[in-house]
Each structure stands twice: as C-alpha cells, then as structure tokens.
Amino acid sequence: EQPGLLDPSLEAMVQPLIGAIGDAVHEEPLAPSKVLPNLHLLSSLLYLLTMVRGYKTVSRYFPHEAADLEPCLEAAEVYAEAGNA
Numbered sequence: 001e002q003p004g005l006l007d008p009s010l011e012a013m014v015q016p017l018i019g020a021i022g023d024a025v026h027e028e029p030l031a032p033s034k035v036l037p038n039l040h041l042l043s044s045l046l047y048l049l050t051m052v053r054g055y056k057t058v059s060r061y062f063p064h065e066a067a068d069l070e071p072c073l074e075a076a077e078v079y080a081e082a083g084n085a
Contacts, residue, residue, distance in 0.1 A: 003053050010053060014061040017046045022068065029071040030078050 006013075021043060024036035033039045050058045 006049075006053055007057070010049070010057070011061050013049060014046070014058060017042050017049075018062060021046070022063065025071045025075045026068075029074040032075050 020036060021032075021039065024032040024039055028035045036042070046058075
C-alpha cells in the first residue's frame with residue numbers, strides 16, 4: 001500500500017540486478033543465460049520492483065548508454081525466438 005517506502009533502498013536493490021544482467025548480456029548477447037544461469041530469476045525480480053514502484057522511478061537507476069542497446073536487443077530477440085520455438 002505504500003510503495004514509496006522502498007525509495008531509500010531502491011537504488012541498492014536495482015543496481016546489483018542491472019549490473020549482473022548487463023554483464024551477462026555484454027559477455028554473451030546470444031546466450032546470456034549460459035553466463036548467468038539465474039538470469040530469468042533476476043529479470044523477474046527487477047520486473048516485480050518495477051511493478052511495485054513504477055517504471056518511471058525504477059528507470060532512473062538503469063544505465064543510459066547507447067552501447068547497451070545492441071547487446072540487449074540481441075539478447076531479447078534470442079529470448080523471444082526461444083519462447084516461440
């Protein structure tokens with residue numbers, strides 16, 4: 001009922017998740033789950049934080065670098081293809 005109570009510790013929760021996911025995607029964009037076996041779990045946790053607190057609040061802690069875009073899109077395409085197969 002009071003998602004604002006997460007705000008003081010939200011950065012400390014989001015940064016490690018984003019860092020681990022980003023490192024896995026940069027290391028192996030076509031198969032990030034080989035580098036980080038619990039990728040789905042970390043992504044789900046990040047999704048839950050986004051749903052509780054809202055995307056505008058959580059996205060402040062996301063990296064805003066153009067170099068992150070291509071590996072993330074490649075990983076998302078591979079994940080989407082695996083889901084459709």
